[in-house]
Amino acid sequence: NAGVIQTPRHKVTGKGQEATLWCEPISGHSAVFWYRQTIVQGLEFLTYFRNQAPIDDSGMPKERFSAQMPNQSHSTLKIQSTQPQDSAVYLCASSLDRDRYAEQFFGPGTRLTVL
Amino acid sequence: QQKVQQSPESLSVPEGGMASLNCTSSDRNFQYFWWYRQHSGEGPKALMSIFSDGDKKEGRFTAHLNKASLHVSLHIRDSQPSDSALYFCAASGPGNTGKLIFGLGTTLQVQP
Numbered sequence: 001n002a003g004v005i006q007t008p009r010h011k012v013t014g015k016g017q018e019a020t021l022w023c024e025p026i027s028g029h030s031a032v033f034w035y036r037q038t039i040v041q042g043l044e045f046l047t048y049f050r051n052q053a054p055i056d057d058s059g060m061p062k063e064r065f066s067a068q069m070p071n072q073s074h075s076t077l078k079i080q081s082t083q084p085q086d087s088a089v090y091l092c093a094s095s096l097d098r099d100r101y102a103e104q105f106f107g108p109g110t111r112l113t114v115l
Numbered sequence: 116q117q118k119v120q121q122s123p124e125s126l127s128v129p130e131g132g133m134a135s136l137n138c139t140s141s142d143r144n145f146q147y148f149w150w151y152r153q154h155s156g157e158g159p160k161a162l163m164s165i166f167s168d169g170d171k172k173e174g175r176f177t178a179h180l181n182k183a184s185l186h187v188s189l190h191i192r193d194s195q196p197s198d199s200a201l202y203f204c205a206a207s208g209p210g211n212t213g214k215l216i217f218g219l220g221t222t223l224q225v226q227p
Contacts, residue, residue, distance in 0.1 A: 004158070031213060042117075043159070043203065043217035056212040091158055101147050101166070101207060104215065106158030 004107035006092050012113045013082045021077045021110045025094030032075045033104060034067055037089040046090075049075060050097055082114045118142045119206050121218035129226050134194050136221045138204030140185040145206035148187045149215065150178060153201045162189070162202075194225045 005024040013019050025032050034046040045059040049069040060067065064082075069075040079086055089111050093104040121138050128134045138148070147166040151159035165171045165178040165187065172178075177190045191198055201222050205215040 033214065035215075035217075042219040043205075043215075045214040045216065048212060048214055050213075056214060059214070093158075095213070097213065101164065102213070103149075103161045103164070106151075106160065108156070108158050 004092055004094050004105055006090075006107035006110050008110060009108065010111045010113070012115065014115055015083060016081050019079045019082050019086075019112055019114075021079075021090050021092075021112070023075045023077070023092030023107060024073060025075070025092070026105055027073075029094035029096055029105070030072075031095045031097035031102070031104075032069060033093040033095070034075070034077050035091045035093065035106075037091055037109065038087075043091070046077070079112075082112070084114045087112055087114045117218060118145070119204055119216050119218040121202075121204050121221050123221060124219075125222040125224070127224045127226060128194050130194060130196060132194050132225075134191040134198070134223055134225070136189045136191075136202055136204075136223070138187040138189075138218055140187075140206050142206075142208070142216075143185065144208040145185065145216065146182065147207045148178075148180060149205040149207070150176075150187075150189045151203040151205055151217075153203065153220075155200075159203055191223075194223075196225050196227050199223055199225045 032049045047057040052069045064080045089109040091109045093106045095102040095104045150162040153159040165180045204218045
């Protein structure tokens, strides 16, 4: 079991460019979560998919951020027109989602740096 | 204001010593708590969950929950240098769709 896979591990973009982050959940897990980690704000929830359907995007910034899960084996987080304040580690997690309290398994994260 | 607050921000204990970490929720909707640990360069990994009043023990780790005060603690006995990491308390609740609300973390340093 390779765990949750996130690519790339590091991404550097210029201000105004687009960034696409990829996540491959653990096989058989039906829930996928995206979080953002910064020193100041800590770990913040962004969005959640269950069986590929969007369930809760209450943490997503309303502009420039979007997430998709086109199939059960991967999810993407896209940030348009990146800004320096978007610099963070973006973490993807998956769970069996048998109930809302199932353990979430995190990937290593993608460190996004916006210059 | 953070809905999940952790203390202390950082903690140093000698190898073999006891480390005690604290967490308090300000939202009574949060009834289910997790402790996660994150080593540098890695994603957080779950240590244990607790949702019943009292103690829950897993190896060297013991969590304690007081639901009346929404206070959770984690005690690590016989601390090892490999326990040096960032420890997060995370909370969830019935209306929360499974998402976790994290505290800002406690940095634990175990001195050899």
